[in-house]
Amino acid sequence: MDTRLETMRQSVRDGDHKQWRRQITVDIVPECERENLSWVRRSARLTRRMCEAEQVVIGPTERIVFTRTIPVVPSLYSPSAWRAVTAGRKLHEMGPISNICADWRMVLEQGLLGRRAAAQAAREKFAADPQSVEFLDAAIETIDAVLALADRYARTARERGRDDLAAILQHVPGRRPRSFHEALQCLRLCHAVLWMSGHYHCGLGRFDQYMWPYLQADLESGRLDEPEAEALLAEFFITLNKDSDLYPGVQQGDNGQSLMLGGVRRDGSCGVNRLTYMALRAALDVSMIDPKINLRVTPDTDMCLLELAAKLTQRGLGFPQYSNDDVVIPGLVRHGYDLEDARDYSVAACWEYIIPGKGMDVVNIGAVSMPAAVHRGIVQGLRDGADFDAVLKCAADDISAQVKAVANTYHDLLLPPAPYYSVLMDGCLERGRDLSHGLRYNNYGVHGAASSSAADALAAVKRMVFDRNEVSGAELLEALDRDYDGFETLQSRLRTEAPKVGNHDDMVDSLLVWLFEQFAQACESYGDNGRGGLLRPGSGSAMYYVWLAQGHQGMSEPVVGATADGRRRGEYFSSNLAPSAGVRVRGPISVLQTYSKLDYSRICNGGPVTIELADSVFRDAGAIRRVAMLIRTFAQLGCQQLQLNTLNVETLEDAKRHPERHKNLIVRVWGWSGYFCELAPEYQDQIVERHVYALGEPVIPVQVKEITRHESKTRIDATGCLPVVPDRLQRPDGTY
Amino acid sequence: MTTGTIFDIREFTVHDGPGIRTTVFLKGCPLRCAWCHNPEGFVRQPQTMVTPAGRRVVGQDMSAEELAGILNRQAEVLAANEGGVTFSGGEPLTQAEFLVAVIDRLEGIHVLLDTSGCADAHDFRSIVQRCDLVFFDLKLMDPALHRHFTGQDNGPILANLRQLAGLGVPYVVRVPLVPGITDTEANLTAIAEAIRSLSGLVGVNLLAYNRAAGGKYPGLGMTFEPTWDETQPVNASLAPFVAVGLDATVLGLRDHEGK
Numbered sequence: 002m003d004t005r006l007e008t009m010r011q012s013v014r015d016g017d018h019k020q021w022r023r024q025i026t027v028d029i030v031p032e033c034e035r036e037n038l039s040w041v042r043r044s045a046r047l048t049r050r051m052c053e054a055e056q057v058v059i060g061p062t063e064r065i066v067f068t069r070t071i072p073v074v075p076s077l078y079s080p081s082a083w084r085a086v087t088a089g090r091k092l093h094e095m096g097p098i099s100n101i102c103a104d105w106r107m108v109l110e111q112g113l114l115g116r117r118a119a120a121q122a123a124r125e126k127f128a129a130d131p132q133s134v135e136f137l138d139a140a141i142e143t144i145d146a147v148l149a150l151a152d153r154y155a156r157t158a159r160e161r162g163r164d165d166l167a168a169i170l171q172h173v174p175g176r177r178p179r180s181f182h183e184a185l186q187c188l189r190l191c192h193a194v195l196w197m198s199g200h201y202h203c204g205l206g207r208f209d210q211y212m213w214p215y216l217q218a219d220l221e222s223g224r225l226d227e228p229e230a231e232a233l234l235a236e237f238f239i240t241l242n243k244d245s246d247l248y249p250g251v252q253q254g255d256n257g258q259s260l261m262l263g264g265v266r267r268d269g270s271c272g273v274n275r276l277t278y279m280a281l282r283a284a285l286d287v288s289m290i291d292p293k294i295n296l297r298v299t300p301d302t303d304m305c306l307l308e309l310a311a312k313l314t315q316r317g318l319g320f321p322q323y324s325n326d327d328v329v330i331p332g333l334v335r336h337g338y339d340l341e342d343a344r345d346y347s348v349a350a351c352w353e354y355i356i357p358g359k360g361m362d363v364v365n366i367g368a369v370s371m372p373a374a375v376h377r378g379i380v381q382g383l384r385d386g387a388d389f390d391a392v393l394k395c396a397a398d399d400i401s402a403q404v405k406a407v408a409n410t411y412h413d414l415l416l417p418p419a420p421y422y423s424v425l426m427d428g429c430l431e432r433g434r435d436l437s438h439g440l441r442y443n444n445y446g447v448h449g450a451a452s453s454s455a456a457d458a459l460a461a462v463k464r465m466v467f468d469r470n471e472v473s474g475a476e477l478l479e480a481l482d483r484d485y486d487g488f489e490t491l492q493s494r495l496r497t498e499a500p501k502v503g504n505h506d507d508m509v510d511s512l513l514v515w516l517f518e519q520f521a522q523a524c525e526s527y528g529d530n531g532r533g534g535l536l537r538p539g540s541g542s543a544m545y546y547v548w549l550a551q552g553h554q555g556m557s558e559p560v561v562g563a564t565a566d567g568r569r570r571g572e573y574f575s576s577n578l579a580p581s582a583g584v585r586v587r588g589p590i591s592v593l594q595t596y597s598k599l600d601y602s603r604i605c606n607g608g609p610v611t612i613e614l615a616d617s618v619f620r621d622a623g624a625i626r627r628v629a630m631l632i633r634t635f636a637q638l639g640c641q642q643l644q645l646n647t648l649n650v651e652t653l654e655d656a657k658r659h660p661e662r663h664k665n666l667i668v669r670v671w672g673w674s675g676y677f678c679e680l681a682p683e684y685q686d687q688i689v690e691r692h693v694y695a696l697g698e699p700v701i702p703v704q705v706k707e708i709t710r711h712e713s714k715t716r717i718d719a720t721g722c723l724p725v726v727p728d729r730l731q732r733p734d735g736t737y
Numbered sequence: 738m739t740t741g742t743i744f745d746i747r748e749f750t751v752h753d754g755p756g757i758r759t760t761v762f763l764k765g766c767p768l769r770c771a772w773c774h775n776p777e778g779f780v781r782q783p784q785t786m787v788t789p790a791g792r793r794v795v796g797q798d799m800s801a802e803e804l805a806g807i808l809n810r811q812a813e814v815l816a817a818n819e820g821g822v823t824f825s826g827g828e829p830l831t832q833a834e835f836l837v838a839v840i841d842r843l844e845g846i847h848v849l850l851d852t853s854g855c856a857d858a859h860d861f862r863s864i865v866q867r868c869d870l871v872f873f874d875l876k877l878m879d880p881a882l883h884r885h886f887t888g889q890d891n892g893p894i895l896a897n898l899r900q901l902a903g904l905g906v907p908y909v910v911r912v913p914l915v916p917g918i919t920d921t922e923a924n925l926t927a928i929a930e931a932i933r934s935l936s937g938l939v940g941v942n943l944l945a946y947n948r949a950a951g952g953k954y955p956g957l958g959m960t961f962e963p964t965w966d967e968t969q970p971v972n973a974s975l976a977p978f979v980a981v982g983l984d985a986t987v988l989g990l991r992d993h994e995g996k
């Protein structure tokens with residue numbers, strides 16, 4: 002990056018742009034009440050007033066503009082009116098539609114004026130249907146608001162002698178961009194207005210696919226060369242970090258600005274293009290928390306692309322996250338997605354698959370606690386003196402009951418109208434129907450959380466109690482009841498002598514496979530989710546690996562105490578698809594082989610295999626290529642999704658303080674490997690020091706902290722797909 | 738049934754040879770290098786290690802069938818990624834019979850032997866002939882210094898090195914750089930001189946000193962007593978090797994280390 006971009010990045014990191022923020026609240030309730038506006042009209046009014054209240058900010062060197070100046074998104078209703086309109090209905094998380102992805106390809110192609118024309122045409126077509134007319138008027142109101150905002154930016158640019166910017170903003174987002182630069186500016190503005198309208202986890206979709214035509218034309222005509230294009234790209238990525246702190250999420254930075262790269266086109270041909278590479282390089286250059294890069298791969302993905310991705314992995318930002326086309330697409334097809342749409346998948350805020358423009362899936366309605374189900378089976382089976390099959394039967398019944406419980410709460414889901422988001426989706430305007438009424442796909446995602454811990458518990462009981470008669474059922478029950486107090490020897494045997502998930506051991510892995518089969522079965526037999534869709538099971542854990550162990554405010558999923566794998570009350574469960582904390586595994590090959598045994602066509606909601614690499618891995622000249630091979634192996638073995646983290650200094654420091662949480666943390670220094678927590682303290686310091694030096698290019702520690710997804714910290718592994726709202730964003734009356 | 742004792746199996750050991758590799762650490766070593774960073778490799782018997790993370794038995798008896806089975810289950814992955822298995826330790830040749838039994842059971846896996854060369858000449862030959870690549874560690878050329886710092890004569894080691902040159906198996910000579918001990922210009926020059934005309938030598942690696950070398954000693958009830966200054970930059974001098982036309986590289990060194 003050149004100095005202009007370096008300065009810009011630093012300035013965003015320093016928060017210089019926050020000086021423009023105004024602590025004013027746009028109160029739309031009085032006018033909405035005066036005009037007696039419906040919900041959909043209120044939503045449109047919100048978008049309009051937010052756009053109007055924005056003050057134009059044009060940095061002297063900025064080439065892609067828009068800086069948000071109104072941090073707070075106001076309520077649509079007074080508290081009492083809000084209670085009335087939502088009475089007896091289930092709202093998803095904070096309420097507003099979230100965690101989906103707009104049809105950015107269509108938005109760019111048609112421009113907002115094209116969308117306006119579509120709305121006008123539909124308005125004539127549906128003139129007899131007042132509901133449609135009202136929705137379309139609302140949609141038009143939002144379009145006009147965005148165009149007016151762009152116009153103010155254009156005029157200000159002109160006044161300040163920035164004719165370059167003025168020309169761009171006079172053209173987009175109204176019309177189809179004439180250049181890559183205009184396309185980026187169009188996206189920046191249209192995307193920002195989604196957040197300003199109260200939506201969150203607003204995905205960026207298949208960026209290299211929909212942006213490529215504009216870049217290609219520029220490159221071919223010679224209007225732009227690759228370095229210039231990469232500079233624009235880097236600036237665009239930097240701008241996405243400006244408002245990160247305003248976005249709701251479990252923690253700051255966890256905002257779901259996912260961006261997908263690579264993969265096949267809708268016709269099945271390879272969609273990787275020059276922009277795929279350029280976007281990875283720009284992300285590497287920028288090294289900030291946004292956008293969250295996802296990369297679609299297959300067993301045949303070009304090694305050059307994987308090596309570039311591995312370099313980004315090395316950066317320790319926690320992305321890219323990898324998805325395997327060969328597994329994801331058939332899974333989506335099996336769940337009712339048209340093949341062409343399935344090929345067009347992107348990822349929601351964390352890992353759930355979503356079809357841009359066509360998916361109104363609610364991808365995370367909650368979790369099934371696999372350890373709770375298994376625990377129930379074990380306790381009941383041992384009490385009854387039953388056999389292991391009875392334990393399994395009871396666990397399966399519990400999984401099924403949990404699936405029903407979580408899905409039932411969403412059967413009567415109330416999705417608020419979203420006129421502006423509807424403008425950006427496929428067919429809403431054309432049908433005269435708001436997005437909240439549904440799209441082509443209206444499924445619900447449920448995650449089977451903490452699966453490895455659950456399988457470990459089953460395996461321990463099967464081996465120690467049933468197969469080998471080494472532990473009596475009564476003793477185990479008492480030990481569980483007493484949280485292993487006075488049963489430390491038994492606890493240690495359960496931990497060390499029973500097989501554990503992650504070592505490619507068929508005895509325990511088959512139990513993991515069994516758990517997901519029961520879970521998939523329960524979801525498949527649930528039937529209609531209440532919105533004409535079905536349930537998509539997944540394997541993510543998000544914060545559930547902590548919450549299911551320790552409880553969490555407002556959570557309805559069951560919490561369990563001590564478990565039969567030797568885990569004491571309150572200790573974390575396994576997260577996503579990863580071995581339980583403290584389990585010794587041989588390494589990433591066995592881990593991938595273990596999780597390759599799952600039938601992902603039945604669990605298509607996503608949820609990554611999570612592997613942590615020590616950053617010392619990267620110190621060898623051939624390391625990048627080897628990490629690329631590891632990614633390819635993930636695809637070749639048929640796993641679905643991979644999150645590859647590079648371990649950094651903070652984790653090492655946390656490991657010094659809390660060795661019990663990091664027993665499996667391996668540090669490698671040439672030919673030698675050691676378990677970090679087993680080293681004498683002065684040597685731990687030594688290694689931490691090595692890692693400090695190893696970081697290379699600077700990454701702001703605070704930001705790394707925000708997005709690193711290690712098992713070790715309660716604050717992290719955040720996904721944002723969760724039913725929590727940070728205090729600062731929650732209004733006292735619960736409205737949005 | 739041949740049984741051996743291993744103290745770890747680690748996958749994706751990126752510093753232990755080409756491609757994606759899995760390294761098996763065998764327990765037991767005839768040497769006692771003062772800088773050894775794997776002291777759990779000294780004795781053959783399983784030991785209890787007590788650390789802040791808890792107690793753990795290091796060392797596991799395993800049959801050749803069992804170990805080969807674990808490795809064979811990865812054969813395809815290792816082969817697809819230009820890698821294989823590395824046998825390290827300790828000194829893997831202390832369990833020669835076991836090692837032969839394991840290697841003979843491997844199904845087309847690239848095998849790398851990481852050895853100190855301190856082994857029975859016959860065992861050495863028989864195992865090297867089963868390998869695709871050898872990492873041969875050379876520490877000190879001066880016999881007295883070698884005896885002092887490793888507890889053993891280097892005579893048999895150098896004899897095995899000469900034997901290795903005639904076996905037709907490619908090998909890399911690796912020199913651990915210990916500040917002021919092995920990294921002296923005299924020692925490096927002597928090593929370069931000793932290996933310059935050996936056939937089959939495919940490279941020389943100088944390994945930067947591992948400043949975490951002493952980390953595992955307290956957990957095993959041992960003390961690590963370096964007589965050298967651990968913070969001193971190592972002399973990663975390639976000149977003696979370049980001078981005799983050898984292709985040498987330094988591994989594991991970063992900018993603030995070395996001189």
Ligand code: SF4
Pocket residue numbers: 766767768769770772773774775778826827828853
């Ligand atoms: S030969 Fe290797 S394993 Fe044996 S003592 Fe020396 S350094 Fe340690």
